[in-house]
Amino acid sequence: MTFRRSLLAGIMLAASVLPAMAEDEGILVYNAQHETLTQAWADAFTKQTGIKVTLRQGSDLEVGNQILQEGANSPADVFLTENSPAMALVDNAGLLEPLPADILDQVPAEYRPANGHWTGIAARSTVFAYNTAKLNPETLPKSLLDLADSAWKGRWTASPGGADFQAIVGALLALKGEEATSAWLKAMKDNVTPVRGNRTAMAAVNKGEFEGAVIYHYYWFGDQAGTKENSANVGLHYFKNEDPGAFVSISGGGVLASSKHKDQALAFLKWVTGKAGQAELRDGSSFEYAIGVGEAANPALPPLADLQAPKLDPTQLDSAKVTALMTAAGLL
Amino acid sequence: MTEAVEHSVPLSSRRVTGSGLAMVAATLIALVSLIPLGFIVMVAAGSGWDETVRLVFRPKVGELLLNTLWLELITLPLSIVLGVTLAWLTERTDLRGAGLWAGLMVAPLGVPAFVQSYAWSSAFPSFHGLAGAVAIALISYFPFVYLPVAAQLRRLDPALEDNAASLGLRPLAVFMRVVLPQLRLSICAGALLVGLHLLGEYGLFVLMRYDTFATAIVDQFQSVYDGPAANLLGGVLVLCCVVLLGGEAVLRGDRRYARIGSGSARRAVPAPLGHWLVPSLLLLTAVAAVALGVTFVTLGRWLWFGGAAVWKLDQIGAALGQTALYALLAGLVATALAMPMAWIAVRSPGRWQRLLEAGHLYVGALPGIIVALALVAITVRVALPLYQTVATLVVAYALIFLPRALTGLRSSIAQVPVELERAAMNLGRSPVASVWQVTMRLAFPGIAASILMVALGAANELTATLMLAPNGTRTLATKFWALTSELDYAAAAPYAVLLIVVSMPLTLLLRRQSNRAIGQ
Secondary structure: OHHHHHHHHHHHHHHHHOOOOOOOOOEEEEEOOOHHHHHHHHHHHHHHHOOOEEEEEOOHHHHHHHHHHHHHHOOOOEEEOOOHHHHHHHHHOOOEOOOOHHHHOOOOHHHOOOOOOOEEEEEEEEEEEEEOOOOOOOOOOOOHHHHHOHHHOOOEEOOOOOHHHHHHHHHHHHHHHHHHHHHHHHHHHHHOOOOOOHHHHHHHHHHOOOOEEEEEOHHHHHHHHOOOOOOOOEEEEOOOOOOHHHOEEEEEEEEEOOOOOHHHHHHHHHHHHOHHHHHHHHHOOOOOEOOOOOOOOOOOOOOHHHHOOOOOOHHHOOHHHHHHHHHHOOOO | OOOOHHHOOOHHHOOOOOHHHHHHHHHHHHHHHOHHHHHHHHHHHHOOHHHHHHHHOOHHHHHHHHHHHHHHHHHHHHHHHHHHHHHHHHHHEOOOOHHHHHHHHHHHHHOOHHHHHHHHHHHOOOOOHHHHHHHHHHHHHHHHHHHHHHHHHHHOOHHHHHHHHHOOOOHHHHHHHHHHHHOHHHHHHHHHHHHHHHHHOOHHHHHOOOOOHHHHHHHHHHHOOOOHHHHHHHHHHHHHHHHHHHHHHHHHOOOOOOOOOOOOOOOOOOEOOHHHHHHHHHHHHHHHHHHHHHHHHHHHHHHHHHHHHHOOHHHHHHHHHHHHHHHHHHHHHHHHHHHHHHHHHHHOOOHHHHHHHHHHHHHHHOOHHHHHHHHHHHHHHHOHHHOOOHHHHHHHHHHHHHHHHHHHHHHHHOOOOHHHHHHHHHOOOOHHHHHHHHHHHHOHHHHHHHHHHHHHHHHHOOHHHHHHOOOOOOOHHHHHHHHHHOOOHHHHHHHHHHHHHHHHHHHHHHHHHHHHHOOO
16 A cells, blocks of 8 residues: 555654654753754853763743652753843752852853852843934933833833743832832833734834834844844844843853763863853854853854943842743733 | 545445454553543543632633634634645646645645744744634645645546536536545545644744634643643633544545546546646745745854854764664654554544544644653653663654544555455455455555655644653754744754754655555
8 A cells, every 4th residue: 555655654754864862871951042052052062072072952931840840860961051030040949069160160151150059151131122223312201210101101111921021020120129120011011002023023023113122132132143133123122221221131051960970071061161262152042141251242242241230140030030020011 | 447436335334244343442542542531531630610610710721722722713714725736736626746746735734833933033032823724734734735635636546527527517626626626535534633733733833922722721830830720721622633633534525536437547637727727836936935934044044144153963973873763763653553443443443443543633732741751650650670661752742643643544444355355254264364464455555655754744843742751852853943932043954954854755655655655
């Protein structure tokens, strides 16, 4: 029967191109960072050290929650995130291995938590991406807090369902307190037609559907380097001034306490935060900030030091509280 | 002369031998598929009564309920009308190149809904909201109705229609009173799949910026650990699904659809389109252009921009191999698991069967993340060696796509006369052997169609794949997702293109098997 034959042929074909599945060697990285970036890190690290690296991909809190489910049985050796709250989630469950000084010392103290259980590996800045035909430097908001004003009703957007925006709300909460944050979120519910995904937010601004959006900087730079289809009419406004809207979010890296390959896992994290790993951020196409001591960022980006970000220890970002407040405001 | 199928005795009034074993098997399978519901109930129960009330009865849930309701109420009738109209045009009229058109009408099944809506939101950024959601859902899911209805139309015995006409009914009345009732089973099966996909789909509605239960559940799961809010939303979603299943069961009824009478039916004489030819061609062209054209043009543009550099053959080849392997395994397992239930649903319908069937079908309405998290929780705690293995992933696929397998099998088994099975038993075969050797063999094209339907779905699955696949796995769908979330459309395009290129022949094969499923 031809169907049976083609089914059999299909299975054989599939099995023949199937690469060897992950063996029990090298390290397993649960990766919520951009896959291309981490893959570049992994390939270069393997080339230099001979240690094999396998990636498992997901989003920040998906992977964080999965590690919590797994507990001590987690097969993961290393966890990398885009934002710090997911890292804090795993740390609070006591699942991270405290890092030695030689790794921590590679990153300035402002880009890692004081407890030393994990470290920053890269950073991204909050921006107000605006439609250049509709807003100009005179009419831009001076602070993230201004956007709660009814004058901004219907004019801006964001992606409240994503870990990125929730990290920004975390900063607002840490800086301005629960009452102010709760009021701001309620005003946002009235003012904003939410979208899903920062790319969608930027695309809507580009199209002129909204005047501005609160997103991270690299969406714009990435799109500009590519097809420009979602950013041709978009400019970036940095709030600066230690405003909550000038929040710089730290991407974290940590080693699982349950790891069976701790030495290799620590070597990987040391490599990522070291010269070679940070150079990938400078030269690659991720457009995220390098944060290693003395490491320069991608020359296309404004220097991190000029962004006047508010000073926050990443452990101060309370993701559970943020979600509760956003659920109460009807944004989730 | 053929006896009118409408007036045969309802099957529920008969008893069929051999149903005990099938019942046990179906019950066991239903129990496995209740794992995600168990997970939902467990987490929800842990949150206490007050918290439950607070989280369920809040304005946001009302918003979501209304959104979901509108989506179903608008999309379902539209997809039925579109599916039936197109099926009639390609199967029962003198349209030239009907085979080609029919192929084009099934082809959208090979384009993942999230790729479809990615392309649309990229080409027309202002196209979103309810209108966008309905439009993309319609072009992605109408083939679920088209396929079984077209297959059924081909096999209908035209003698019935001739009789009706000779008794003085006009052509439209013949269609409404004779043809349409005979399509009921196929329409119900197709519409049920559309309805379930509308409830469970995530990617499509995210990009169309339309909030449904599925998108809200994923938001919650991505924000909090063990979130009672997400699980309670899941609970409300299951209730919506029960309403949908109830409606379908009522509409489907339990009439007999196997043809009786001697000889074989002749082929129907194609209806002349006459001056309807131009509007018909316009409709077909428009559907093909909207359902395939926009996506192809957008992907083509990205490919052009990327040039040769984006074809990283080693990565793409590996992703292709893994996708194909998982998809085929999922197809085989899901179809095997659906067999006992499909047989019971046809041969010995009743209340208990309805309940079992709901147990098989409801998972289709849940977003993949709930199914995945439930299986993570269970394998990590009680079956660690199975954690992140192909076996767990295939079980997840099978649960998610059981509705696809079941609806396909059900209608093809319904067309095998029960008399043949009984004759085999009278001649000394055991009940299992007679079902296996007679009914299943006659229903084989339907089985093949089910395998293909599930394989197509599994190849496009995202969330469960991410959470459950063995470490190092990259499927075409997960690669596309990872690269588009990095804004690297040019590099993502080859994965979407390959997914479509691989799926297209499957959709053609699917159409052929569906037609053979009813004896053509």
